[in-house]
Amino acid sequence: MTKPQVLIAGNWKMNGLGASLAEANALAGSLGQTTARVAICPPATLVQRLAEVLTDSGVLVGAQDCHAEASGAFTGDTSAEQLADAGATLVILGHSERRSGHGESDALVAAKVQAALRAGLEPIVCVGETLDQRKAGDALAIVTGQVRGSLPRELAGNAFAVAYEPVWAIGTGLTPTTPEIEEVHRAIRAALLEMFGDAGRGVAILYGGSVKPSNAAEILHADEVGGALVGGASLKADDFLGIIRAA
Numbered sequence: 272m273t274k275p276q277v278l279i280a281g282n283w284k285m286n287g288l289g290a291s292l293a294e295a296n297a298l299a300g301s302l303g304q305t306t307a308r309v310a311i312c313p314p315a316t317l318v319q320r321l322a323e324v325l326t327d328s329g330v331l332v333g334a335q336d337c338h339a340e341a342s343g344a345f346t347g348d349t350s351a352e353q354l355a356d357a358g359a360t361l362v363i364l365g366h367s368e369r370r371s372g373h374g375e376s377d378a379l380v381a382a383k384v385q386a387a388l389r390a391g392l393e394p395i396v397c398v399g400e401t402l403d404q405r406k407a408g409d410a411l412a413i414v415t416g417q418v419r420g421s422l423p424r425e426l427a428g429n430a431f432a433v434a435y436e437p438v439w440a441i442g443t444g445l446t447p448t449t450p451e452i453e454e455v456h457r458a459i460r461a462a463l464l465e466m467f468g469d470a471g472r473g474v475a476i477l478y479g480g481s482v483k484p485s486n487a488a489e490i491l492h493a494d495e496v497g498g499a500l501v502g503g504a505s506l507k508a509d510d511f512l513g514i515i516r517a518a
């Protein structure tokens with residue numbers, strides 16, 4: 272099993288209006304040759320329009336969450352099938368802002384992963400410890416526990432990525448040291464190999480949390496880092512390009 276292609280995904284979170292499509296267009300126009308796969312995950316309201324803007328650009332469109340069911344009486348929710356129908360090809364699942372703000376458990380994340388697979392979406396499954404958990408020396412146990420609990424066996428044979436996002440590094444400007452990132456990524460790789468055998472080697476493990484152009488090269492070249500999940504810095508085409516170019 273060869274090394275997975277690097278994936279640089281922008282998570283716009285609850286940011287972006289129709290006017291933001293111009294930023295994505297600017298990114299696609301300046302991207303040129305890159306060895307990385309590049310994706311933008313806008314809010315659900317923009318998935319369809321972004322997919323139209325980015326047709327044939329090589330930039331993929333992802334969603335930020337999906338419901339575990341395909342359809343039904345779930346007011347305000349969006350299914351994986353609907354997101355795929357709107358033009359998404361990837362979906363972020365289990366982001367810490369979903370786990371903490373919406374009480375999402377590993378079991379629910381795993382059910383959403385199954386829903387994504389059913390709809391043909393490639394899941395990017397997020398894991399990460401809080402600062403208290405890191406201070407208590409529990410980071411590796413928490414993260415590998417989330418990996419085991421959030422990745423259903425059905426993923427075997429399907430394309431997916433795992434994103435390590437330490438909760439304390441998200442939107443704070445703080446990042447773990449490179450050895451700290453490598454320690455967690457190696458532990459995630461070991462868990463993937465245990466769960467999926469040799470195929471676990473082909474899963475990209477992204478890092479997320481305060482990635483910016485100035486720290487992207489060091490992070491992206493760290494051992495077992497197979498890409499980045501970028502929040503704030505993905506909102507500006509120039510910053511996001513700076514990160515992509517560092518890959």
Ligand code: 13P
Nearest residue numbers: 282441442480481502503
């Ligand atoms: P920031 O890059 O803004 O820290 O956000 C990271 C993140 O949560 C991406 O999913």
